[in-house]
Amino acid sequence: MLYHSTHNPSFRVDLKEAILRSLPPDNGLYMPDRLPVLDADFWKIWRFLSFQEIGFAVAEAFFGEDVPAPALREIVEGTLAFDAPLVTLGPGDHILELFHGPTLAFKDFGARFMARLMAWLTRGDDRTLTVLVATSGDTGGAVASAFHHVPGTRVVILYPKGKVSGLQEKQLTALGGNITALEIDGTFDDCQALVKSAFLDRDLAEKLNLTSANSINLARLVPQSFYYIHAARQLPEGVAPVFVVPSGNFGNLTAGLLAMKLGLPVDHFVAATNRNDVVPEFLRSGIYQPRPSVATLSNAMDVGAPSNFVRMQALFGGSWEDMKSKISGAWFTDDQTRAAIREVKSLFDYEIDPHGAIGWLAARSWRAAHPCASTITLETAHPAKFPDVMEAELGQGAVPIPERLAVLADREKVAIPLGIDKAVFRDWLLSH
Ligand SMILES: *Cc1c(COP(=O)(O)O)cnc(C)c1O
Numbered sequence: 001m002l003y004h005s006t007h008n009p010s011f012r013v014d015l016k017e018a019i020l021r022s023l024p025p026d027n028g029l030y031m032p033d034r035l036p037v038l039d040a041d042f043w044k045i046w047r048f049l050s051f052q053e054i055g056f057a058v059a060e061a062f063f064g065e066d067v068p069a070p071a072l073r074e075i076v077e078g079t080l081a082f083d084a085p086l087v088t089l090g091p092g093d094h095i096l097e098l099f100h101g102p103t104l105a106f107k108d109f110g111a112r113f114m115a116r117l118m119a120w121l122t123r124g125d126d127r128t129l130t131v132l133v134a135t136s137g138d139t140g141g142a143v144a145s146a147f148h149h150v151p152g153t154r155v156v157i158l159y160p161k162g163k164v165s166g167l168q169e170k171q172l173t174a175l176g177g178n179i180t181a182l183e184i185d186g187t188f189d190d191c192q193a194l195v196k197s198a199f200l201d202r203d204l205a206e207k208l209n210l211t212s213a214n215s216i217n218l219a220r221l222v223p224q225s226f227y228y229i230h231a232a233r234q235l236p237e238g239v240a241p242v243f244v245v246p247s248g249n250f251g252n253l254t255a256g257l258l259a260m261k262l263g264l265p266v267d268h269f270v271a272a273t274n275r276n277d278v279v280p281e282f283l284r285s286g287i288y289q290p291r292p293s294v295a296t297l298s299n300a301m302d303v304g305a306p307s308n309f310v311r312m313q314a315l316f317g318g319s320w321e322d323m324k325s326k327i328s329g330a331w332f333t334d335d336q337t338r339a340a341i342r343e344v345k346s347l348f349d350y351e352i353d354p355h356g357a358i359g360w361l362a363a364r365s366w367r368a369a370h371p372c373a374s375t376i377t378l379e380t381a382h383p384a385k386f387p388d389v390m391e392a393e394l395g396q397g398a399v400p401i402p403e404r405l406a407v408l409a410d411r412e413k414v415a416i417p418l419g420i421d422k423a424v425f426r427d428w429l430l431s432h
Contacts, residue, residue, distance in 0.1 A: 001065050003030040003218065006310045015066040016121045019114075019219045020129070022212035023199045029307070030218055031314055035261045036061035043263055047233040052080050054233075055226040059113075061262060062222050067120065075116040076223075079109060084227045086234045089348045092367055092374045094241075095356065096231045103171055104382035104405060105300075106252065107142035109227065110220030115146035115153075117219045118211065122152060130429075131155045132198055133213040134191035136248060137164045137300040138381060141171030143213040144179045154178045155213070156429070158191040161417070163299060167385055167405060174411035180432070183415040189293055189304055190420045197422045204426060214249070216307050224255030229264050231376050240265040242366055244377040246272050246359040248301035250279065250308040252378060253327070257315045260326075267373065269327040272362035274298045274337070279306060280329025286320045297334045297389050298354040300381065330362035337361075341393045351390065351399050353383040 003018035005011045007028030013021070018030040038046075042057055049057070055076040063072060082100040089095060101108025122129055131153060133143050140157040147155045157172050161183045164172070173181040184191050192214070199205050199212060213220070232241050243266060245253040253271055260266045271279050274296040282288045293304035316323040332340075340357040344350050352360055356379035363375035383390050384401045391398065401409075418428060 001062070002033040004033050005029070006031055006314050015063065019117060019121060019217065020211045021199075021205070022214075022217045023196070025200075025202065027200065029216055029311055031311060032062060032218070035258070038262045046229065047237070051083065051226070051230045052077055054229050055080050055223065058226055058229065058259075058262060059222065063117070067117070071120055075113060075120060078116050079113040079223055080226070081112075082108075084230060086231050086376070087350070089344070089350060092372075093363065094231075094235070094374065094376045095350070095352070095360070095379045096227065096376050097379050098227060099353075099379065099382035101142070102145045102404060103138065103141040104385055104402065105138040105142060106224070106378065106380045107138050107220075108145070109223045110251070111139075111142035111146035111213065113223035114213060114217060114219035115143075115150055118153070119150055125152070127209045129153045130208045130210050131213050132158075132195050132210055134158045134188065134195045135164070135172065136160070136188035136191075136302055137168045138385075139214065140181070141168060144172060144175050147213075148175050148179055149177060155180065157181045158184050158194055160188050160191055161185050163188065163295060163302070165299070165386055165388070167387070167401075167409065169413060169415075170408040170411060171405075173413040173415045174408050176414065181415040182428075183417045184420060185417065186420040187293055188302060192305075192307070194420065194422060194425050198426065198429060201426065204429065208429060214307065216251075221251055221255045221258065221308075224252055225259040225262065228256050228259035228266075229262070232264055232266070235374055235376075239374050240267040241376045242266075242268045242270060242363070242370070242373045244270040244272055244359045244363040244366065244375050246298065246301060246355040246378060246380050247279065248273075248276070248303040248306065250306045250312060252380070254308045254311050254315070257312065261315065266326075268366075270362045270366050270375075271327055271329045272359045273329070273331045274301050274358060275331060275333060276302055276304055277329070277331035278304060279309065280331045282320075283324045283327060283329040297337050297386075298358055300355060301358070328366070330365060332358050332361050338389070338393050341389070345394055345398075351383045351394065352379065353381045353386055354389050355380045356383075
C-alpha cells in the first residue's frame with residue numbers, strides 16, 4: 001500500500017516512510033492511497049469475533065500488504081492486552097471505557113500499536129530512532145509507556161509548563177531510561193509547532209532519525225478504529241450507533257471515520273469539545289477558523305488548531321455538506337462539565353472524567369433531539385487522572401487511584417525547562 005500527502009495526492013511513499021517520517025515534506029498529512037473496506041465475509045461474522053480478531057482484521061486491511069500476518073497478529077495482540085468495556089448507564093446511553101491500559105487513557109491503544117509497528121519496521125537497522133512528541137496531557141504518557149525500554153529508541157516529550165495535571169506530569173517525567181521530558185514555557189500549540197519545525201528541517205530530521213508519535217502518525221489512528229467496531233457489535237443487531245467523541249486533535253474521531261469507511265454501520269458522529277470549539281463552529285457555519293487554544297478542565301482537548309482536521313476533510317472529499325450530514329458538533333463550558341460530573345454520579349453512581357463528561361452532555365442533547373438514538377460516548381480517560389476536579393465535585397476519596405498510577409506519584413519529576421524558540425530547541429536536540 002502507498003500513502004499520499006493530503007496536500008498533493010501524487011506525492012506517494014511506502015509504509016515505512018509514512019510511519020517513520022510521519023509528515024510529508026509539503027506539510028500535509030499522510031493518507032492511505034486506497035481506503036480499505038472489510039468484505040462481506042467479515043461483516044457476516046463480526047459480532048462473534050474477539051476484540052483481538054477484529055483488531056487483526058482491521059490491521060490486515062490496512063497493513064497486510066506490507067507486514068506478514070504472523071508479525072501483524074503479534075503487534076495487534078501485544079497492543080490489545082486489555083479490554084474496552086461498554087457500560088450502559090440508561091436506555092440508549094452507553095459509555096465505551098477506553099482507559100483500561102497502562103496509562104489510563106485511550107491513547108494507550110495507538111501508542112502501543114505504533115511502538116510495536118515501528119520496532120518491526122526498523123528491525124535490523126542500527127541507528128537510534130528519536131521519537132518526538134508534543135503532548136497536551138495524555139499522549140506523552142501513553143507514548144512514554146509504550147516505548148519505555150524498547151531497544152534502539154529514545155523518546156523526547158514536549159509538554160506545556162503548568163498545563164497538565166500533577167499525575168499526568170509524573171507519567172511524562174518519572175520514567176527515566178530512554179524517555180526525556182522537555183517542560184516548555186508555552187502552550188500545547190507552541191509544543192506542537194516546535195515538533196513540526198523539527199520535522200520540516202529535513203537535515204535535522206535525517207541526522208537524528210526523527211519520528212513522530214503525535215496523532216498525526218497513521219500508526220496511531222488505525223488501531224483506534226478497532227474499538228469502534230468492537231463497541232458497535234455489542235448493541236442489539238440492527239442498531240447503528242451514534243458515536244460521541246470528546247475531541248481535541250480529532251485523531252479519535254478520524255479513526256471512527258476510518259471504521260465507517262471499512263463498512264461499519266454508523267448512524268452519526270458527534271464531535272464534542274470544550275470551549276475550543278473550532279470544529280463544532282465549522283460544522284455549524286462552514287467557516288474553519290483555527291485560533292489559539294484556551295485552558296479548560298478537559299485539558300487534553302485544549303487544541304485551537306486540530307491537526308487531523310485536514311484528514312477529516314479529505315475523507316469527505318472536501319465537502320462541508322457531506323461532513324455535516326455525518327458529523328454534528330457540540331461544545332460545553334467548564335461549569336457545565338462540573339455539573340455533568342455530579343449529575344452522572346448522582347443519577348448512575350458512575351464517576352466520569354471531565355473529557356467523558358463533555359461527551360456525555362453532547363450525547364444527552366443528541367438523544368433529546370433523536371429519542372430513538374443509541375449513543376456510545378467514548379470515555380477517553382480514567383477519572384483518577386484528574387483528582388482535583390473529581391474531588392472538588394464528588395468529595396475526597398470519590399475516585400481511588402489505580403495502583404499502576406499511584407506508584408508514579410512517589411517518583412521524582414525530571415524535566416528540562418525550555419522556551420519556545422525554534423533555534424534553541426534545534427540546538428538542544430543536536431547536543432543531546
Ligand atoms: C487526547 C485526548 C482527547 C482528544 O483526542 P483527539 O484524538 O486528540 O481528539 C480526549 N480526551 C482525552 C482524555 C485525551 O487524552
